[in-house]
Amino acid sequence: MWCDGGGLIPPSEVDVGAAEAGESTPAAPLPEILAEHIGFMLSKATQRGVELVHEALAPLGIKSRHFGVLMVLERVSPLSQQLVGERLRIDRTTMVAIVDDLERLGLAARGWDPIDRRAYRVQLTSSGEAVLRRADQAVAVAESRFLAPLSAAERRQLHVVLRRLCGLDVDASSVHGDPRTSPPDSPGHAAGPPTGTHSDL
Helix, strand or coil, X not given: CCCCCCCCCCCCCCCHHHHHCCCCCCCCCCCCCHHHCXXXXXXXXXXXXXXXXXXXXXXXXXXXXXXXXXXXXXXXXXXXXXXXXXXXXXXXXXHHHHHHHHHHCCCEEEEECCCCCCCEEEEECHHHHHHHHHHHHHXXXXXXXXXXXXXXXXXXXXXXXXXXXXXXXXCCHHHHCCHHHCCCCCCCCCCCCCCCCXXXX
């Protein structure tokens, strides 16, 4: 769910450096005039979420960018370094740095692709699998803390909306019924089917 400098559509306002350093965001109220802007509110919500996730992952020696790559490799491994970057929408330079980190930590191994000798393949190590299991639990706890103000229904709705905004194919009827049969002013109405390509993360 969470990605920082090497993640999915990172908001420019997110202070990743502060999050990585473990600094907490002051609980001061946001300026009401800025709170009218969805982009601003999304960036501030993301900032808080990233802070909580970094705090949860710190004892494991990884950050959210490493967690995302480990999750992809857990699904399909080995996988070319380029494909991992494409799935997570991470640029090539950042992807190389992330894999370098994972190799140094002993969580992933990089080798030549036997089919294309110009490319690298990356796979999880046994240590990587163990750390990923612990990281997955830590991130789940962090997400629960972040979403504590929301009801279970609101959490499901937020998840659906975020998937659509990220271009993932999701059926909006799972939240408010079939949008094709909802009247224009009803909560379940949608202008059209979601578009975009499907991704594992």
